[in-house]
Amino acid sequence: METPDNPLCGEPIQLAPRTPDEPTITFPQPPGWGFMPGKDETPIRGILFNQGLRLHGFTPNAVVTCEDLTGQVGLPSQALAKERAAIIDLVGAVDSEAPGTTSGFPSRTITYNLQGRPATGLIVAVQNAKDRIWAVTVTLQTTDADNPHYVAAKQAILDSLEVRLPDQ
Template sequence: MGPREPDEPTIALPKPPGWEFLPGNDAGPVRGVLYNQDLRRHGFTPNAVVTLEDLTGQVGLPAQALAKERAAVAAIVGDLDTDIAGTVSGFASRTITYNLQGRPATGLLIAVQNAQNRIWAITVTTQTTDADNPQYIEATRQLLDSLEVRLPTP
């Protein structure tokens, strides 16, 4: 997903077999949704929602961006099941799991800071009603493990 602004990060996601991509509109944080109609169960289509939010001026450090995004999820869903620190493309990240309206969900939160101290939060949230489906498990693994984030070169 290309940036909307010249200094924004670029998000590169794989498209697992059978998954389709629907780009977000030109406003708001949603950059796109991946989904797989063939895996639809219990009236719900598994999906991965990708967001990019400019947090410059709201937080001063990448760790604060991650804390802000984590707190926003927890405010909606309550307690998180897991919260694991990591990195994506050299940027600080957290992988969280939780229950969203009766569906298991996984969120990958990434904080990106450029040389001018602009800070963005990227989130990729996957959810399904059939968490044991091997195709969904593999697609989620591909999406979260192969995601790449790049800042533009000066």
């Protein structure tokens, strides 16, 4: 992940799949950001955080999740819609959203206000050859959205997130 073009990306963090079919998730750990792995029983796979950017009693963080939606949705577009609806149920209206692709999979980036803090969520809908579907998300939030260190780290994480399926 660290390249001459992107010095803000340190040694990448790779989250191993919990099941044989599940995607592998890789993302950078920007300088000054710590990492805490998620517990096996939750969809949270890990949390990046930066204590050095703590402001107003809040530590900026990036929460990475992977949720198996097989049987709940039949298409990647439905996975994106399901995750988007969950955000709207939680926060109400969103500030902006944009479709895209991440690692060749359909994705959607959504910005919104979460408990008074600006948040950005990247949702990636992953479908394998056996029609299993996962929603991989990274949600970043802070109380100081204009801090240049946070802005650079957020962009590095969003731009460098990789999702790969095992060889089928």
